[in-house]
Amino acid sequence: MSIVTYNNRSIANISAIGAAKALTHIKTVTASGDSTISFVDGSSDVVLDSTYPIYLLKYINVHPASDSQHLNVNFRDGGSSYDATKTTSYFEAEHGEDGSGAAVNYVTASDLAQGTGVQKIAPNVGGDADQSCSGELFLFNPSSTTFVKHFIIRTNTVRSDNITFDTHVAGYCNVTAAIDAIQFSFGSGNIDAGTFKLYGLKDS
């Protein structure tokens, strides 16, 4: 009978079985007075390519340095600029802490029709110490050079006037070039605080 020898770290240190994890954490970035937060394929251990067919970004307690700022997102389709052409839809449900304004509305001013600018994903985020926004963004098949790149986003926000907003944004980057980077920013001022996480969904 053959004998196999191990040092005592070989099995004891196993903390996960990699192949079984379908949702793989790629990168966490913590904002602290940053003008933008970006996830760039191939930079700082970020993977945003054909490794995963679907990527999930979560942003948690994102807080602006200046009161009442929109949180925005944009996509890079080559080069160094975040200016991928997008067509999107935007609607939101709202309800004030005082019970006012309970409604669902499509917001024409917040969508994009073949625009290259930033897409608003959270409206007028409050600057009070306890105010912020949190949400998630699904990006489908960013490395495709055949299809447009769909994304689906949902965010909850404490608006500066103490109204909760449940914001739904979806659309596509209307390009066949690969999307290789994503960037978050506020309309004005820095991202005072917040946690941004990037995950990949395995398909094998």
Add this chain to the structure above:
Amino acid sequence: MSIITLNNRAVRSVTTFGSVSSGSMVFIKKLTASSDSSLSFVNGSSDVVLDSTYKEYLFTFNNMHPSAADEMFEFNGSDDTSSHSYNITKTTTIFVAHQSEGGGDTAIQYQAGDDIAQGTGFQDLQAYGQQDTDNDSSISGTLHLFNPSSTTFVKHFMASSNCMVDNNYTVNTFTAGYFNTTAAITAMRFQYGTGNIDAGDICLYGIL
């Protein structure tokens, strides 16, 4: 450093890693369309698990592309144990937010023509326009199926998708409802109304 010696049965005989986390979301199966009339996930077939192993299942559909113009991507369930028929009674809601690339026709609205009230047909995962066959046109999204093995409760599902539809619209569709049966759901099928699924991937995950 101490040395642990094992005979060669020690590791290969391990059946579980009791304290090792494999993550709360487990990949089960991927189906890739290539001019298929439908894609089906059948419990117990081709490594598919769709039973009481998980309380929640997640389907992701990625860049589904039809072979024929003006089609709707749709799904149905089966409660059969063999020779599956996809005809479960269901009641659903469906609403959309949409905009054209030209910047007009923006709204959020309920799609009364695309919901189902105790019907057995396939449920659309897109509405407000049909998908065309432009090379870059597709639909992507997710579908949650809750507790399909229950023999007590109806089986809830919730889906969200984004589709590039004909006339170059973006349409964000929200579909939800329940299979109104106490029989276990044993299989799920995805297809276009007519014609084949030219391309696209559908993955099945179990949520612990």
